Amino acid sequence: MTKELFKGSILFGPVPAVLVTTINQDGQPNVFTVGWTGVACSHPPMVTIAVRKERLSYENIRATGEFVINLTTRKMLKMTDFCGCRSGRKIDKIKHFGLELEAGVDVAVPSLKISPVALECRVYSLTELGSHDLFVAEIVRNKVDTALIDKEGRIRLGEAGLLAYCHGEYFSLGRQPLGTFGHSVARRSVRQARQAKHNQGGKAQKS
Numbered sequence: 001m002t003k004e005l006f007k008g009s010i011l012f013g014p015v016p017a018v019l020v021t022t023i024n025q026d027g028q029p030n031v032f033t034v035g036w037t038g039v040a041c042s043h044p045p046m047v048t049i050a051v052r053k054e055r056l057s058y059e060n061i062r063a064t065g066e067f068v069i070n071l072t073t074r075k076m077l078k079m080t081d082f083c084g085c086r087s088g089r090k091i092d093k094i095k096h097f098g099l100e101l102e103a104g105v106d107v108a109v110p111s112l113k114i115s116p117v118a119l120e121c122r123v124y125s126l127t128e129l130g131s132h133d134l135f136v137a138e139i140v141r142n143k144v145d146t147a148l149i150d151k152e153g154r155i156r157l158g159e160a161g162l163l164a165y166c167h168g169e170y171f172s173l174g175r176q177p178l179g180t181f182g183h184s185v186a187r188r189s190v191r192q193a194r195q196a197k198h199n200q201g202g203k204a205q206k207s
């Protein structure tokens with residue numbers, strides 16, 4: 001493999017393209033697309049989103065200290081791109097797509113009904129970095145589409161057709177997993193048992 005050198009830039013992916021809902025101080029909801037998002041900590045569950053100061057959503061998150069990450073799927077592709085190209089300052093994106101909202105459970109911010117998984121987040125810290133500011137937030141509640149939960153209470157997230165974003169292009173995850181966590185170091189019998197278990201999905205943690 002021969003490599004060419006480039007100056008440092010965000011040549012990084014795939015990342016999830018998520019729709020983040022927010023509200024302003026009067027409770028008016030907005031939605032925007034975020035690609036610069038990631039997991040920061042398992043316990044307590046923390047995520048990050050990097051947001052430019054000029055976004056309406058930035059203002060909303062600063063005002064309320066809350067937001068909801070709505071995972072996106074193949075059928076949400078068009079709205080995911082659109083909500084990342086138009087500001088809520090110019091157009092009511094929720095009305096434009098006729099998006100149905102579901103009331104927040106532990107936060108005041110609603111989630112998108114069309115999204116199979118919504119993570120209710122409360123801001124933990126804000127770090128100014130440059131073009132973007134980094135919000136670290138605790139996930140205080142997960143809402144999961146019951147269609148993704150099997151009889152044993154396992155969440156089959158791999159079946160949601162989640163969207164990924166990679167260097168300017170959108171992809172959707174294939175249904176067939178390539179492997180399971182730890183398969184590279186597990187004994188064959190363990191590997192087979194894990195694969196069988198994995199095929200049934202991950203166990204949901206009920207609250």
Ligand SMILES: Cc1cc2nc3c(=O)[nH]c(=O)nc-3n(C[C@H](O)[C@H](O)[C@H](O)COP(=O)(O)O)c2cc1C
Nearest residue numbers: 032033034035036051052055056057084086087088
């Ligand atoms: C795929 C994609 C990913 C994006 N990721 C981010 C991001 O991580 N942070 C950000 O500030 N803007 C991001 N944007 C741009 C905003 O979503 C966009 O400027 C949006 O119009 C802001 O809406 P608002 O002003 O209603 O908050 C992304 C756009 C797209 C299409």
